[in-house]
Amino acid sequence: MAVARSMRRTSPISLLLAALLAFGFICFLLTPSSSSSSASASASSSRQRQQDAAEHPLSPPTKPFLKSQSYRSDGYQAAPPVVHYNLNNLTSTSDSIVNGERILILTPLARFYQEYWDNLEKLSYPHELISLGFIAPKTKAGNTAIAALEKAISKTQNGPIDNRFASISILRQDFEPPLTTQDEKVRHKLSSQKDRRESMSRARNSLVFTTLGPSTSWVLWLDADIVETPTTLIQDLTSYDQPVIVPNCFQRYYDKNSRKWDIRPYDFNSWIDSEQAQVLAKDMGPDEILLEGYQELPTYRTLMAYLADLKNLDPRRLLELDGVGGTALMVKADVHRDGAMFPAFPFFHLVETEGFAKMARRLGYGVFGLPDYLIYHYNE
Amino acid sequence: MNRPHAFSKGHSAYPRGSAFSISPNSFQPRSQPALRRRRQLFQRLCLLAGVSFLLTILIFPSWRAAVIPTLSLGLIHSSGDLQLQTVRYYDLSEVQGSEKGWERGERVLMLTPLRDASSHLPMFFSHLRNLTYPHNLIDLAFLVSDSRDDTLRMLSSMLQEIQNDADPKMSFGEISVIQKDFGQKVQQDVESRHGFEAQASRRKLMAQARNWLLSATLRPTHSWVYWRDADVETAPFTIIEDLMRHDKDVIVPNVWRPLPDWLGGEQPYDLNSWQESETALALADTLDEDAVIVEGYAEYATWRPHLAYLRDPYGDPDMEMELDGIGGVSILAKARVFRAGVHFPAFSFEKHAETEGFGKMAKRMKFSVVGLPHYTIWHLYEPSVDDLRHMDEMEKERQAQEQIEREHELADKQKQSSNSESQNDAEKGSSEGPAAQPPKDAAKGNSKQDKS
Numbered sequence: 001m002a003v004a005r006s007m008r009r010t011s012p013i014s015l016l017l018a019a020l021l022a023f024g025f026i027c028f029l030l031t032p033s034s035s036s037s038s039a040s041a042s043a044s045s046s047r048q049r050q051q052d053a054a055e056h057p058l059s060p061p062t063k064p065f066l067k068s069q070s071y072r073s074d075g076y077q078a079a080p081p082v083v084h085y086n087l088n089n090l091t092s093t094s095d096s097i098v099n100g101e102r103i104l105i106l107t108p109l110a111r112f113y114q115e116y117w118d119n120l121e122k123l124s125y126p127h128e129l130i131s132l133g134f135i136a137p138k139t140k141a142g143n144t145a146i147a148a149l150e151k152a153i154s155k156t157q158n159g160p161i162d163n164r165f166a167s168i169s170i171l172r173q174d175f176e177p178p179l180t181t182q183d184e185k186v187r188h189k190l191s192s193q194k195d196r197r198e199s200m201s202r203a204r205n206s207l208v209f210t211t212l213g214p215s216t217s218w219v220l221w222l223d224a225d226i227v228e229t230p231t232t233l234i235q236d237l238t239s240y241d242q243p244v245i246v247p248n249c250f251q252r253y254y255d256k257n258s259r260k261w262d263i264r265p266y267d268f269n270s271w272i273d274s275e276q277a278q279v280l281a282k283d284m285g286p287d288e289i290l291l292e293g294y295q296e297l298p299t300y301r302t303l304m305a306y307l308a309d310l311k312n313l314d315p316r317r318l319l320e321l322d323g324v325g326g327t328a329l330m331v332k333a334d335v336h337r338d339g340a341m342f343p344a345f346p347f348f349h350l351v352e353t354e355g356f357a358k359m360a361r362r363l364g365y366g367v368f369g370l371p372d373y374l375i376y377h378y379n380e
Numbered sequence: 381m382n383r384p385h386a387f388s389k390g391h392s393a394y395p396r397g398s399a400f401s402i403s404p405n406s407f408q409p410r411s412q413p414a415l416r417r418r419r420q421l422f423q424r425l426c427l428l429a430g431v432s433f434l435l436t437i438l439i440f441p442s443w444r445a446a447v448i449p450t451l452s453l454g455l456i457h458s459s460g461d462l463q464l465q466t467v468r469y470y471d472l473s474e475v476q477g478s479e480k481g482w483e484r485g486e487r488v489l490m491l492t493p494l495r496d497a498s499s500h501l502p503m504f505f506s507h508l509r510n511l512t513y514p515h516n517l518i519d520l521a522f523l524v525s526d527s528r529d530d531t532l533r534m535l536s537s538m539l540q541e542i543q544n545d546a547d548p549k550m551s552f553g554e555i556s557v558i559q560k561d562f563g564q565k566v567q568q569d570v571e572s573r574h575g576f577e578a579q580a581s582r583r584k585l586m587a588q589a590r591n592w593l594l595s596a597t598l599r600p601t602h603s604w605v606y607w608r609d610a611d612v613e614t615a616p617f618t619i620i621e622d623l624m625r626h627d628k629d630v631i632v633p634n635v636w637r638p639l640p641d642w643l644g645g646e647q648p649y650d651l652n653s654w655q656e657s658e659t660a661l662a663l664a665d666t667l668d669e670d671a672v673i674v675e676g677y678a679e680y681a682t683w684r685p686h687l688a689y690l691r692d693p694y695g696d697p698d699m700e701m702e703l704d705g706i707g708g709v710s711i712l713a714k715a716r717v718f719r720a721g722v723h724f725p726a727f728s729f730e731k732h733a734e735t736e737g738f739g740k741m742a743k744r745m746k747f748s749v750v751g752l753p754h755y756t757i758w759h760l761y762e763p764s765v766d767d768l769r770h771m772d773e774m775e776k777e778r779q780a781q782e783q784i785e786r787e788h789e790l791a792d793k794q795k796q797s798s799n800s801e802s803q804n805d806a807e808k809g810s811s812e813g814p815a816a817q818p819p820k821d822a823a824k825g826n827s828k829q830d831k832s
Contacts (some may be wrong), residue, residue, distance in 0.1 A: 026434070053464050058519065058554035061599065064464040072548070079543040079551030082536060085596065087560040138473060157466055167466045171600055174472035174716060205721035206472060214558060214596040339591040341721035345744050362727040 045128045046161050052128075056080040060213030061169040062104060062131040085214035092217040092332040094241040096234070101217035102129050102166070103234055104333070107224050108203045109136040112148035113378055115227035121156060121163060125234040128166050133211040135171040135203050145224075146170065169211050173203050190294045197352040201342035204326070204352070208336055219336060221329040221353075228252075228376035229328065236373065237330035240318060243365035244335060244357065246270050247373040248308050249327040265305030266377040268293040269325030269354055270369050272302040281349040289346045292323070292354075307371040315373045324367055326353035328375050331360075338363050470600035477603040477714035479627035482513055486603035487553065488620060489715065492610055493523045493589050498531045500610040500760065505538050507612065509550065513620040519554040521597035525589055526561045556597050562588060580672040580733065587724035587734035590708070598718055605718055607711040613638070614758035615710070622755065623712035626698075629747035630713045630739065632706045634691050637759040642774070643767070648688030649759040651675045652707030652736050653751045657684040664731040672733045675705070687751040695754030703751045704743055705736035710757055717747050 054065040058080045070078040091099050103125060123130070134149060136142040149170070157164050178195035208219060218238055226249070230236060237245050249267035254260075269292055277299040281290055291297055304319060331340075340363055343355035350358050357367045478484060492504070511518070520539070524532045535557060543551045562585055590607075598605065606620055615633075616622060623631045635650035652675055660682035664673060673680050687701060708724075722745055725737035732740050739749050763771060 049464065056554070057465070058599075058601075060596075061468050061470075064466040067463050067465050074548070076548040079548075080554050082539040082543060082555045082557065084536070084557045084559065087558055087592065087596065138471075153467060164466065167468070169600065170467070170469045172471045172473065174476060174719075202720050206719040209595055209598055209719055209721070210470075210472075210600040210602075212595045212598075214556065337592045337595045338588055339595075339723040339726050341723060344721055359727075 045126065049128050049161075049164075049166065052166065054083075059083070060215065061133070061211045062102065062167055062213040062216055064167045087214060090215065090217060090333075092238070092241075092334065094239045096218065096238040097126060097129075099217075100129060101238070102131065102215050103218045103220055104131045104133060104211060104213075104216045105220045105222050106133045106204070106207050106211070107135075107222050108200060108207065109134045109145050109149060109224045110141065111224060112145040112152070113225060113227055114148075114152070115378065116224055117149075117152045117156075119227055119229055120222075122231050123229075123234060124231045127163060130234075131166045131211075131216070132168045133171070133207050134169070135173050135207040137177045137203075138172050139177065142172070146172070171207060171210065173206060175199070175202060190291065190296055193291055193294075194289055194351065198344045201344035201352045201355070204342045205344065208341070212333060212336060216333045219331045219333055221326050221331065223327045223377075225378040226328055226375055227378045230373075230375075233328070233375070234330075236315070237370075240368065240370075242318075242368045243332045244324065244360050244367040245330045245370065246304075246321070246324045246368070247328055247370045247375050248304055249325060249377055250305075250308070250374050251377040251379055253379055263310075263374070263376070265303075265308070267325035267327045268303050268305050269323055270304040270321055271299075271323045272304075272320070273322040274300045274302065276300040284349050287346055288349060289351050290349045304369045304371050308374065309372055313372040313374070315370065317370065317372050319369045319371055321367045321369045322357060322361070323350065323354035324357045324369070326356075327377060329353065332365075335360050335363070335365050338365075340365070468600075472600060472716075472719065475601060475603040476716060477624075477627075479625050481603060481624050482517065482621060485514075485517060487517050487519060487599075487601050488513060488604040488606050489519045489521060489598060489602045490606045490608060491521050491523075491590075491593050491597065492608055493525070493586070493593055494527065494531055494535065494610055495525055496527050496529050496531060497610045498529045498534050501531070501534050501538060503613065503760075504610040505542065507615060507617075508552075509542065510617040511620065512617045515550060515552050518552050518620075519556075519597070519599070519602070520552050521554075521556045521558065521593060523558045523560060523589055523593035525559070526563070532557070532559065554597075554599070558593055558596050560589070560592055579674040579677070583672060583674065583734040583736075584726045586708075587726040587737070590724040590734070591726065594718060594723065598715065602715040605711075605713050605715050607708055607713075609709045609759075611760040611762075612709060612757055613760040616757070619710070619757065620712065622697075623752075626700065626750065626752075628700075628750040629717050630706065630711065630742050630749045632687070632703070632709075632711050632751045634687055634751065634753055634756045635707060635709045635759055636688065636691065636756050637761050639761055640767075640771075648686070648691070650707035650709050651686055651688055652705055653687035653703055653739075654682075654684040654705050655702060656704040657682055659683045667731055670728045671731055672728050673731045673736075675736070687753055690753040691756060692754055693756075697752065697755040699752065699754050700750045701753050703749045704739055705732060706739040706749060706751065708735035708738075709759060711735070711738075713742075714747075717742055717745075720745055720747075722747065 049064065052063060054060070054063040056069070057065050059065050072078050092101055093099055096103075105120070120132075134146075136146050136149075153168055157168070178192070178199050204221070212219070218234075220234060220237070229247075233247075237247065248265070248270070250263045251266040252261055252263050255262045271292060277290060280297065280299060284290070290299060292299065292301065292303070301323075304321065307319065309317075326342075340356060340360040342352045343359065344351070347355040348358050360367055475486065477486060481488070497504075508520075522535060524535065539555055539557070543555065545551055594605070604620075604624065606623075619633070623633065632650075632653055634653075635648075636646055637649040639645055639647050654675060660673065660680075663680065663682060667673070673682065675682065675684070675686070684705075687703060690701065722738065722741045724734045725741060726733065729737040730740045730744075742749050
């Protein structure tokens with residue numbers, strides 16, 4: 001009863017003041033959330049995100065834009081601003097985080113694997129420096145993949161700020177893929193490879209040349225079926241400061257004989273050229289292509305997949321290559337800006353990522369591989 | 381004054397109404413005694429709930445993001461970036477490019493590489509303002525590279541002006557000004573720009589610049605890409621629509637330039653638009669893998685049919701001609717050509733580079749490449765060093781002539797009014813003297829044919 005009586009005596013004004021005080025106290029307690037260090041990091045990251053945002057929706061896809069738009073005094077929507085980009089100041093160096101270099105991760109999406117997204121989210125490179133780009137065909141499979149992707153995106157982009165990516169572009173491609181099946185056996189048949197890879201080239205080119213924008217320093221090509229990489233993938237690959245660099249793509253499988261999980265090489269498109277292959281190419285018609293991993297075409301190239309020293313992994317071991325695979329491929333944005341693309345036609349009898357390596361080399365860039373730096377492909 | 385009166389009135393009214401209507405039930409028992417009794421319990425429960433809520437929020441920081449904004453009615457923003465749109469969705473099949481793009485709201489990316497071009501900018505902007513294609517559908521992008529004059533400052537202020545124009549239909553869409561220096565060592569004056577030795581490396585650098593500009597500014601929203609040089613002097617205002625109507629993947633107009641009368645009045649300018657010839661293909665086979673064939677030099681006799689030489693001033697402007705190599709003064713291409721990966725090779729692609737290599741690569745990817753022989757735009761005439769020297773001589777000659785005439789005039793006032801009016805016509809301080817020009821000069825034609 002004593003409490004009630006004292007309450008009755010206090011005036012409503014002092015109650016209001018007390019409520020205000022309590023509210024302020026709670027604010028004080030909560031706003032510098034959790035531990036102070038991560039809080040300040042999060043605040044600075046969101047400030048940086050805010051600063052980097054474009055004013056107008058007509059802006060590079062690598063930038064988020066402000067939802068609210070300004071208007072002219074006469075009521076018309078304000079014209080887009082004149083924006084300057086000084087590309088002389090754009091660097092791509094081994095100290096990518098310190099220099100705040102922006103990464104564009106590009107993925108041609110055929111299927112969506114949750115493991116792929118989880119792996120992407122775990123990358124420890126500051127997410128406010130990462131933009132994502134996806135391209136999917138306008139097929140039923142593409143629709144399913146995009147639906148799943150959008151679900152994962154909305155979860156991440158509405159989650160904790162530090163986990164959110166700077167921006168995400170989703171593209172639907174404007175041409176039909178040559179094959180309707182993603183079945184492993186059909187997909188890898190030699191005759192269908194040329195069409196498949198040419199179509200893949202066009203998808204990759206459409207993706208990179210529309211999303212690159214003026215502020216990207218590095219482009220990481222990451223296939224949708226790469227489900228396991230070190231979380232420091234970006235820092236590691238940029239640390240070599242090479243124009244084009246590719247890790248070794250392996251696959252985990254269950255070995256029925258030894259009854260345990262093991263790993264095996266998966267991507268055979270990263271290679272060092274051989275004389276035999278050169279001779280083969282010389283006798284080919286202008287529209288024929290050389291492919292790796294087919295008995296019909298004995299190229300005797302040195303494949304990086306087999307150069308991994310599994311007993312004694314040395315992730316810093318660097319190797320100069322002539323052809324690269326696209327499962328995970330780190331490229332300085334300058335290489336793409338100079339025009340290196342994925343040929344959708346036989347370019348020196350090479351297409352797609354292998355043709356890309358050839359074109360990069362013709363533009364004067366070195367192409368490198370990391371035989372002992374392993375990433376893992378999904379096992380169907 | 382009125383108050384007491386009013387008061388008395390109100391007072392007198394009081395007893396009549398409420399004095400006898402006081403409810404006799406005012407001492408009824410309290411309506412909800414149970415609630416009163418449990419009030420303390422309620423208070424304690426609320427307090428407990430509040431404290432436990434605060435505790436859980438302190439213990440599980442991850443809940444805060446979800447809970448705080450709803451409770452605080454937006455007073456505490458965890459951060460402002462809730463106002464950012466981060467996800468964009470594009471369907472490329474909606475930006476294929478059609479013959480009536482302006483009716484379908486198709487966006488055009490207009491690209492202009494600039495270097496030491498401040499003198500051309502006023503002319504270029506007057507062309508921009510006059511374009512009839514809906515301005516809000518045109519995105520402008522400029523590359524300012526290795527400039528030593530104030531191209532950049534002028535460009536920004538002129539762009540700013542056009543975007544803030546009182547007429548809301550004048551302003552353009554996205555505007556990007558890209559700065560990038562490529563360490564261009566080659567001089568920009570006409571003489572050195574067109575010397576044979578410098579061509580291959582110059583063309584590769586130009587290609588690089590074009591690719592940087594394109595890759596930084598091409599968006600998934602573009603249906604068309606229009607390359608336009610800043611030094612075009614005369615072009616139809618409807619040029620984008622005119623080229624678009626042909627619905628080709630890559631299309632170029634014919635590019636000529638006006639000349640002073642003593643050089644013949646006009647001349648084909650862009651010799652990079654051509655059809656492939658057997659001779660040239662044979663020549664290409666003999667060359668080194670990294671060699672670049674450039675048109676218009678005696679060193680490479682290609683015998684190719686050039687778009688420029690096929691012009692008939694009275695021909696049908698809609699007539700088309702299949703091309704293999706193209707020039708870069710004014711190119712309209714569907715954005716899907718660039719999306720497919722076609723670009724300006726900064727290396728020797730089938731023995732060609734830059735715009736000629738672009739034409740070759742587009743052909744290689746089975747896109748249509750077409751030129752309009754009778755649809756002409758006019759490139760600015762920049763006198764070469766030889767021309768300038770020659771003009772100087774002519775100017776002196778003319779002045780001498782005038783001097784003589786003036787003496788005649790003084791001597792004979794009635795005879796002639798004046799023929800010195802022609803002086804005003806002379807555009808670049810040159811030529812067009814009276815008919816007294818020596819005929820050998822007109823035939824001399826020592827200005828080299830230019831390649832863009």
